[in-house]
Amino acid sequence: MPTIDIMLPYYGDVGLMQATVRSIIAQTDPDWRLTVVDDGYPDESIPGWFESLQDKRIRYFRNETNLGANRNYQKCVGMAEYDLTVIMGADDLMLPKYVAAVKAAYNAFPTVGMIQPGVQVIDGEDKPSKNLIDSTKRRLYAPKVHGRRVMGGEDLALSLLRGNWLYFPSLAWRTDAIKEVGFREGLDVVQDLALVMDLIMRGEDMVIDETVCFQYRRHAASDSSWRAMAGTRFIEERNYFVQIADEVDALGWSRAGRAARHHVSSRLHALTRLPAAAKSKHKEGVRNLSRHTFGPSKHIAE
Secondary structure, eight states, rough: OOOOOEEEOSSOOOHHHHHHHHHHTTSSSOOOOEEEOOOOSSOTTTTHHHHHOOOEEEEEEESSSSOOHHHHHHHHHHHHHHHHEEOOOTTEETTTTTTHHHHHHHSSSSSSSSSEEEEEEOOOOOBBOOOOHHHHHIIIIOOOOOOOEOOHHHHHHHHHHHOOOOOOOGGGEEHHHHHHHOOOOOOOOHHHHHHHHHHHTTOOOEOOOOOOEEEEEOOTHHHHHHHHHHHHHHHHHHHHHHHHHHHHHHHTTTTHHHHHHHHHHHHHHHHHHHHEEEEEEEHHHHHHHHHHHOOSSOEEEE
């Protein structure tokens, strides 16, 4: 029986999705199962392409109606059965030793809830990408790791609330833990951070492994990039930070609570988007980005 369920909630570019699937097939360790949940992407060639692969480790399902990102992610979690679950992005790539690296970390620390392996960021043409967001993640926020490091509790919560240095599609999750918690309803931008925080608050630890075995794609056409231009992603971010500050305070995690209320890294991210929004005369974007960057920490109606 496989150890790892790779779940692929899919809606988007067909070519990038196919590259993702090929990167999974190319794993040096064959101990995996891939489940693709197509959220109704309008391309009739997709089912036939999966049939042509003739790989019994690959399952393809197509939703009868479009569920949206959050609900499709929830569906994927519900379908996972094996020890570990990976929820990939449909434009990211596994390097050939991803499965082997994640399994090794899991075998070394079988009780942890999450595994974050090393990640290389690439652009829309598969080339290494150097940008301010990821440089800041590595320099200022990500913990320094040589080999593997286990983190949990307020230390991990504080680190992530100061600046979310995780790459969600690359994470491997202990399946029973993620099934018990699941994604918070109504979140489309910070659902990944919210899930990690919910697991941390219930006592789960994370293994951080420096082995680079995953390629995370960051390109201007992504949904998150468009949301950032309009500033709408930051409304959801701010509301979440205000809420999670109260929740970690209730646990006695005052340092994490302060970091959530200030959400400095999120404000700085919005600030970097302001010039582009202003140049394109995106009035709504300028308003939302300015409010998030300079406004008080309080809940905002969407």
